[in-house]
Amino acid sequence: MDPTRHFQSPGHLIAVVPELLGHPIPERALLIVTLRERPKLDGLVIKAISVELPPTPIYQCENKIARCVSQACAEDDVKVALAVLVDPYAIWSTAAGNEKGWPRLLLASIQQHCQTIDTDLSGAWAVPRIEPGVQWWTLLGPVRCGQVQPAPTADCEMADVHMVRLAQESPAGQALAIADTDTLAQVGAAFLTALNAVIQRAQDVEATKSVTEHRRAELDRVLQSITGPGEQVLKMTVMAEIGVALLVPQVSDALVAMPLTVHAEAAERLWAQLVPVLPDVARAEAAVLLAVSAYMRGDRELAQRALRTAQLANPHLRIAPLLERAWSVPMTTEEMREICRDGVEVAAELGAHLELEDSDTTGAQS
Numbered sequence: 001m002d003p004t005r006h007f008q009s010p011g012h013l014i015a016v017v018p019e020l021l022g023h024p025i026p027e028r029a030l031l032i033v034t035l036r037e038r039p040k041l042d043g044l045v046i047k048a049i050s051v052e053l054p055p056t057p058i059y060q061c062e063n064k065i066a067r068c069v070s071q072a073c074a075e076d077d078v079k080v081a082l083a084v085l086v087d088p089y090a091i092w093s094t095a096a097g098n099e100k101g102w103p104r105l106l107l108a109s110i111q112q113h114c115q116t117i118d119t120d121l122s123g124a125w126a127v128p129r130i131e132p133g134v135q136w137w138t139l140l141g142p143v144r145c146g147q148v149q150p151a152p153t154a155d156c157e158m159a160d161v162h163m164v165r166l167a168q169e170s171p172a173g174q175a176l177a178i179a180d181t182d183t184l185a186q187v188g189a190a191f192l193t194a195l196n197a198v199i200q201r202a203q204d205v206e207a208t209k210s211v212t213e214h215r216r217a218e219l220d221r222v223l224q225s226i227t228g229p230g231e232q233v234l235k236m237t238v239m240a241e242i243g244v245a246l247l248v249p250q251v252s253d254a255l256v257a258m259p260l261t262v263h264a265e266a267a268e269r270l271w272a273q274l275v276p277v278l279p280d281v282a283r284a285e286a287a288v289l290l291a292v293s294a295y296m297r298g299d300r301e302l303a304q305r306a307l308r309t310a311q312l313a314n315p316h317l318r319i320a321p322l323l324e325r326a327w328s329v330p331m332t333t334e335e336m337r338e339i340c341r342d343g344v345e346v347a348a349e350l351g352a353h354l355e356l357e358d359s360d361t362t363g364a365q366s
Helices: 010-021 062-075 102-115 181-208 211-227 235-244 248-253 264-274 280-296 298-311 320-328 332-349 360-366
Strands: 030-038 043-052 080-088 120-127 135-138 143-146 161-163
Touching: 010 030, 010 043, 010 080, 010 143, 030 062, 030 298, 043 062, 062 102, 080 102, 120 248, 143 181, 143 235, 181 235, 211 235, 211 248, 211 264, 235 264, 235 280, 248 280, 248 332, 264 280, 280 298, 280 332
Parallel strands: 043 161, 080 120
Antiparallel strands: 030 043, 030 080, 120 135, 135 143
């Protein structure tokens, strides 16, 4: 299979990636274009995924990012993958030829992971941004460069290729609004401080074999904010601490149960307060919880927008595909309630007994 035969140059391929994604590209991102054969369609299906890169050089993240890419390719039975690195801060005329620099090391890790699932990473390029006329550089093989071409028009046919936009498979509606830059920066700084504190506590409890108590403490931190005085506006430090707590899988899994409790309304208010201000990794968790709450009370439009927000913040979020199926099937309220009841069980495993509404007490205990 020759995936490049449908494009006149890498510049043409790079130009169509934003259209394939169907959502804004992060400032620093790894974009993966995947190709798989579809005999019934007499051609190929082209899709794209994006992974937001961390704000610092990623020397310690190559394997993690590569695993995410290979898992996505494996799930979709991808045979050929192409990579585009977007980074406005890199000097690509130098970085492209540096065999020991992070771009080539990242791509080498992706190649290695993809080989284990019989996927070929057959091309990679770098650009500071995707705009016509911007220069691209190769990251695999000999160093070459060229220019990003204008995006193809709607009537421009690409022989026997069926373009499947990710937007057509994602929830309808727009993402929720995000706070201003100053607020994001302040909460982000508090988030890093809280994250370091949690990491230190986690290391301490590993030595004392009290991991469950640690997770319970993080869950209690969130529950105290939910059950506190109504309509409270949380301090940035508190919001950051809750955001970090949501990164503990057992905590976020347990909080899925909140729509079944007497504090459902307060919980939804908290998620709505957190989503605009948290860093992406925690915003995704809060947005999923908001989506579950909205879906359970029948507000499908808010649920879709919240899930869209979660997917943009973290395309690899564990529960997002399950919730996406909830309104593509659609899932019944009772089926969604069963997902929430799983959260009750997780909370109980941590020693926390949630105050359920009377109508859900029997179902949670059965």
